[in-house]
Amino acid sequence: MSILIYGAYGYTGELIATEAVDRGLDVTVAGRDGTKTRGLAAMLDTDSRVFDVEQADTQLDGIDIVLNCAGPFVETYKPLVDACLDTGTHYLDITGEFPVFEALAERDRDAEKAESLLLPGIGFDVVPTDCVASHLHDRLPSANELRLGFEAMGALSGGTVASIIEHGSGGGKVRRDGKIVEVPFASQQREIDFGAGMRHAVTIPWGDVATAYYTTGIENIEVYTPMSATAGRALQIASPATAILEIDPIKDGLQWLAKQAFSGPSETRRNTETALIWGEVTDGERTMTTRLRTPEPYALTVDAATTALERLQETSSVPTGYHTPASAFDPAFVLGLEDVDGFFDEETTQ
Numbered sequence: 001m002s003i004l005i006y007g008a009y010g011y012t013g014e015l016i017a018t019e020a021v022d023r024g025l026d027v028t029v030a031g032r033d034g035t036k037t038r039g040l041a042a043m044l045d046t047d048s049r050v051f052d053v054e055q056a057d058t059q060l061d062g063i064d065i066v067l068n069c070a071g072p073f074v075e076t077y078k079p080l081v082d083a084c085l086d087t088g089t090h091y092l093d094i095t096g097e098f099p100v101f102e103a104l105a106e107r108d109r110d111a112e113k114a115e116s117l118l119l120p121g122i123g124f125d126v127v128p129t130d131c132v133a134s135h136l137h138d139r140l141p142s143a144n145e146l147r148l149g150f151e152a153m154g155a156l157s158g159g160t161v162a163s164i165i166e167h168g169s170g171g172g173k174v175r176r177d178g179k180i181v182e183v184p185f186a187s188q189q190r191e192i193d194f195g196a197g198m199r200h201a202v203t204i205p206w207g208d209v210a211t212a213y214y215t216t217g218i219e220n221i222e223v224y225t226p227m228s229a230t231a232g233r234a235l236q237i238a239s240p241a242t243a244i245l246e247i248d249p250i251k252d253g254l255q256w257l258a259k260q261a262f263s264g265p266s267e268t269r270r271n272t273e274t275a276l277i278w279g280e281v282t283d284g285e286r287t288m289t290t291r292l293r294t295p296e297p298y299a300l301t302v303d304a305a306t307t308a309l310e311r312l313q314e315t316s317s318v319p320t321g322y323h324t325p326a327s328a329f330d331p332a333f334v335l336g337l338e339d340v341d342g343f344f345d346e347e348t349t350q
C-alpha cells in the first residue's frame with residue numbers, strides 16, 4: 001500500500017516518516033513547504049508531494065492511505081478527509097482534538113460508502129487509554145462509568161503546545177449521559193494510583209472523552225492526570241480567563257511563541273522516559289481497574305502510528321467507516337508496541 005504522510009517535516013511527522021521508511025513501508029512525504037518537504041524526501045530517499053491542504057483533492061492519485069501529522073488538526077483535517085472520501089483513500093491522524101474526533105465520527109456513513117477507514121488519534125492520545133477502555137469494557141460489559149488517566153511528565157513539541165492553545169478556550173470536558181459537557185478545568189479531583197503510588201489527580205479535556213464512547217458505548221467518561229490540589233484549584237479559578245484565547249491575534253501570537261519555545265523531547269528522553277496509564281470501570285456493584293506502563297508519549301506515538309500503517313498493509317480487509325484505535329484493531333494493539341507492559345488487572349466488589 002502506498003502511504004502519504006502529510007505534515008511530514010514537523011517534529012512528530014519526521015519521526016514517523018523515518019520509522020515508516022526504516023520498516024520498509026512505501027512512503028511519500030508531503031507538506032506545504034517545498035524546501036522542507038523535498039529536503040526530507042532526499043534524506044529518506046522517498047517520493048514527495050508539495051501542496052496546501054486545500055489542494056488535497058488533486059494530490060491523492062495512487063495513494064492508499066493518508067497519515068495526517070499536520071496539527072492543529074482542526075485547521076488541516078477537513079480538506080484531507082474530503083479528498084480521502086472522494087477517492088476511497090484511508091485517513092489516519094495523530095490528533096487529540098475533540099472537534100476533529102467528533103467531526104470524523106459524523107462522517108462514519110460517508111466513509112462506509114467510500115470504503116474508507118477514518119482513524120483519528122493513532123498516537124499517545126488516544127492509543128493506550130483507548131485500548132485500556134476497550135479492555136476494561138470487555139471485562140465488565142455492564143459498566144456505566146469509565147475513568148481513564150495517565151502520568152507522563154515529558155517535554156512537549158511546539159505543535160502540541162499550539163494545539164493545546166488552539167482549544168484552550170474550550171475549558172475542561174467530561175462525558176455525561178452520552179453527551180460531551182464543558183466543565184471548568186480540573187472540575188473533578190481524586191486520589192489515583194497510576195502505577196507508582198497514590199497521586200492527587202484532576203480531570204483534563206483528553207481525547208478519550210470523545211473516543212472511548214465510540215469504543216465502549218459507556219456514557220459517562222472522565223480523564224485524569226496527576227496535579228497537586230493547589231494547582232488544580234488554581235486551574236479552576238483561572239478557567240474563565242482562557243476565554244482570552246478566543247481572540248485570534250492573541251491565540252496566533254501565543255502559538256507562534258510556542259513553536260519557537262518548545263522543540264519536543266530529545267532522542268535520549270524519548271528512549272528513556274516512560275508513562276503510566278490507568279483505567280477504571282464500574283457498574284455500581286463491581287469495579288475493575290487496569291494499568292499499563294508505556295514508553296515516553298512521542299516514542300509511543302511514532303511506534304503506534306507506524307504499527308497501524310503496517311497492520312493496514314498486512315490485512316486483507318481494512319475496516320471501513322469511523323474507528324478508534326481499539327475498534328480498528330483490538331485492545332491488545334497497544335501490547336504489541338515496543339516496551340509496553342500490561343494489562344495489570346484488579347477487581348473490587350462494593
Ligand SMILES: NC(=O)c1ccc[n+]([C@@H]2O[C@H](COP(=O)([O-])OP(=O)(O)OC[C@H]3O[C@@H](n4cnc5c(N)ncnc54)[C@H](OP(=O)(O)O)[C@@H]3O)[C@@H](O)[C@H]2O)c1
Nearest residue numbers: 007010011012013070071094123124125157159160163301
Ligand atoms: N496524538 C498524540 O499523542 C500526538 C503526539 C504527537 C503530536 N501530536 C499532534 O501532532 C501535531 C503535530 O505535532 P508536531 O510535534 O509534529 O508539531 P510541529 O513540529 O509544529 O509540526 C507541525 C507540522 O504541521 C504542519 N502544519 C501545521 N499547520 C498546517 C497547515 N494549516 N497546513 C499545512 N501544514 C500545517 C507544519 O507545517 P509548517 O511548518 O509549514 O507550518 C508542520 O509540518 C500537533 O497537533 C500535536 O498536538 C499528537
